[in-house]
Amino acid sequence: MNRNPVIPFILIMVFGIVLVFVMSFKGLGDMKEVASEKGEGKGSEKTEVAASKPEDIYKQTCVACHGDQYQGVVGPTLKGVGSKYSKEQLEEIVTKGRGNMPAGLVSPDKAGAMADWLKTIK
The missing domain is CATH 1.10.760.10 (Cytochrome c-like domain)
Incomplete structure (x- = not known):
């Protein structure tokens, strides 16, 4: 039986695309947290996280x-x-x-x- 060498390549590519897609959601969550720390997003109040000492x-x-x-x-x-x-x-x-x-x-x-x-x- 001859196997098609393209099929494993396609499976690896699909897995990689899914992995990048899933990881991008984690990155978007982090950006929302950073934006809220900077006071961006909802409301106009700023949340100051600066150290005092x-x-x-x-x-x-x-x-x-x-x-x-x-x-x-x-x-x-x-x-x-x-x-x-x-x-x-x-x-x-x-x-x-x-x-x-x-x-x-x-x-x-x-x-x-x-x-x-x-x-x-x-």
Whole structure:
């Protein structure tokens, strides 16, 4: 008996298409959650999920580049940064960014507390 080599190929393609289709529903659900966190979608009220303490801000926005021990990974080390920069300079860096660091990671109203906290890292 000769088997048609196209049939297994078609079955694999159908399985792949179904898998992509099912996975896309999971992705759409995630996008709805992100939109609701940003305040998009129903209503005009925004749901703020921002951290309030400098340590929490660091864990959410900074740890990937500066490391869990402030050792620096992609970004520079933060150890001793308080003696290298003034509070005002640190506030400007965390709000406006510098080099490869993007702006807007820390809101201006939390920049002072973040700068004070950065000055304590030894």
